[in-house]
Amino acid sequence: MKVLSLFDGMSCGQIALKRLGIRTETYYASEIDRHAIRQTQLNFPDTIQLGDVTQVDVRQLEPIDLLIGGSPCQSFSFAGKRAGMSTIDKEEIYTLKRYLELKREGFLFEGESYLFWEYMRILTDIRMYNPDVLFLLENVEMGKKWERVLSEAIGIFGVHINSALVSAQNRARIYWTNIRTKKVGLFGELHADIPQPQDRKIFLRHIVEEEADKKYYLSEKMMGWLKRHGEKRNTDMNVLGDNDKSHCLTATAQAKGNLTTNYVCMAMRGRETCLTSRRTEYGKRIRKAYEAGSIAELRKNIQQLEPRTDGKTNCLTSVQKDNLIWAGLAGCRPDRKGKTGTCSQNPLPFGEICMSCGRIRRLTPTECARLQTIPEWYQWKCSDTQQYRMLGNGWTVEVIVHIFSFLKDNIHINIAWQQA
Template sequence: MKVLSLFDGISCGMLALQRAGIPVECYDAFEIDKYAVTVSKNNFPGIVHHGNVFDGDFTQFHGYDLLLGGSPCTYWSIAKKDRETTSDGMGFRLFMQYVRALHESECRYFLYENNYSIHQNIKDEISSRLGVQPVMINSSLVSAQNRKRCYWTNIPNVTQPEDLGIMLVDVLESGIPWQNKAYCMTSSYNGAVLYNTLERRQRTMVAIPVDTVNGKSHTIPATYYKTGENPFSPYGSERGKQRIAIPVGAAQRGRYTDGKQTEQHIEVRDDGKSNCLTTVQKDSLICSPIRVGHYGNGGQGQRIYSVSGKSVTLSANGGGQGAKTGLYKIDLPDGDYIIRKLTPVEAERLQTLPDNYTAGISNTQRYMCIGNGWTVDVIAHILGGLNDIYN
């Protein structure tokens, strides 16, 4: 098979063809990201790279068998403010290079991918240009991540993959997940913080028990005292004399100047009791802090949290409208954990890539390349419809 790949990235298409058992005679790729090209060359030195799609003369690939591609969804993304919803923006101009390549090369088969969340106007335009309706496949069927994508193709007999039952816990090198499937892996994963995972439901993070003496992991019993010695501390009396966070009663209070509210703050009790229960919600709150320490510089992503609290922030709304305690359910055993990002290898496994497929570039660039890539086993499943034709 002769293959032309646009927006090739890290050549997930080539890997998928190998997994589908389809022999490849030649594979020509267009990609401008130097880090992605480095990964591609490290794994498939035989691929011929051509650069920018806008500069491509696709007539030289006339008679090729398969056109692959998924133009960048940056301009169409639901996460982008003022995203493009019509066919007069940069996102569609990129897609039209795929259409141009299809017409000029006259490839017999094609496969085009893009995000499920793009506007319906865009989906309809793509369908009109390619002459087929999309098939939505969620990568969760073959991997540990939820990743809905639309696939436009004329490859015959495309069905939904079998659910392999792969969970997040199955791909972790260490640690404990609090969800069955990871959120969609994106190119921005390198900036993951706990807030993203718990509130925005993106950039999945996992928990590992706090390391203690002699490098052995240990979970501290979830009984906490406000100050003084923690009788359950595994560190001995000196390390045990630390400030321990526990849930405490609190109330939202206002301060007034000349009859106008000028300040809102939280007042906490020091006797372990709640405030008197009244009809006013803000009079009896619970502060349940879960940060009990940190490692490194203590920046976001380097903080130690206790699963007994399950509250990230305590914030107050002004104007007497009550308060939000920001409670999140995290299903973990009792103890204290460091919340960490997925490792590059774990991120690769979410995309069903081989371990260390993206090694050789910085971790920041690895996350970007992985997030921009395809779930290989989904592509291999679709391409399997060509097996009888090219074998």
């Protein structure tokens, strides 16, 4: 089987294939991040790197059997600007034909989510010689408008899967694939027919390390910054309970002064508590006014951090300071059933974390890798910062394993079951 992986990153697709024991004849990867490329070549030295996705010409490659990729999602994400795919002049792009016209005319595009059309360009070119090529496209959950645009372009409606079913992370994503399909409704719309994975009931307590290096703990200076930032940005912070899931890992660039929405806390003795954010009612009114055009500037950081009740932590980010764990002291542990901890007599202004009750640390790279279900055999040879970023950009491997497990029903492939 010959595979072309676009936006390959640290090659989570290749990890998933190996987990299933599926051998590929050729694995092409399109990636521009040099750190991610080094990681891929360290673990999969036979990978053929192609570079920039906009320069990929499938006519110069061997015939492709499987096309995979997760195009950039920032402009689709509910956590982002939700600008969708557009030029910097705000022309929204709804078809591949229009995108190619704008590209030829030298127009500049907003953000990176427009690169979905590069995925479609390449898929269209492959379909010219292989109409039955198998494909997988992953992207973030988005508004109905853009989900339909992507679905109609690719010719299939995707399946929504939350990584929380197979990991300790809340990571809701859409997967468009023809590996297994079904027709739905009066007009026979084609839908991805991938069943939901079985809930493995994996929680944060299952992936945290018993001992973490002191470098992952927040300094008193950083604790003071969080306190001041919370007061300045009208931000509240509360402790989540036991059996929680993490924030979705993202790869937002670290920017000093930005308080993002991803906090994870751990109490002692393996009982985890987490911090998550929710926009305050005032913040919601600000957003509505912004979207209605009655104010010019969006104050998107007006949020509060609240407990989750679903037993999962929120989605982690690749920003080191965003993935925090509360290492509580004796007497400050949360209730086993996920209730908020009892140390609320002297709360900080940003919620129910008492600085005297323990220390806060960020998740370690190993813990983040476990949240993305990266196997232990995967080797790392990069900085913590780059590892956080790659994991945030990557896929939850066990979700991809689940989807790829249906490959054997659709294509004759060389399968050698191995212990990964």
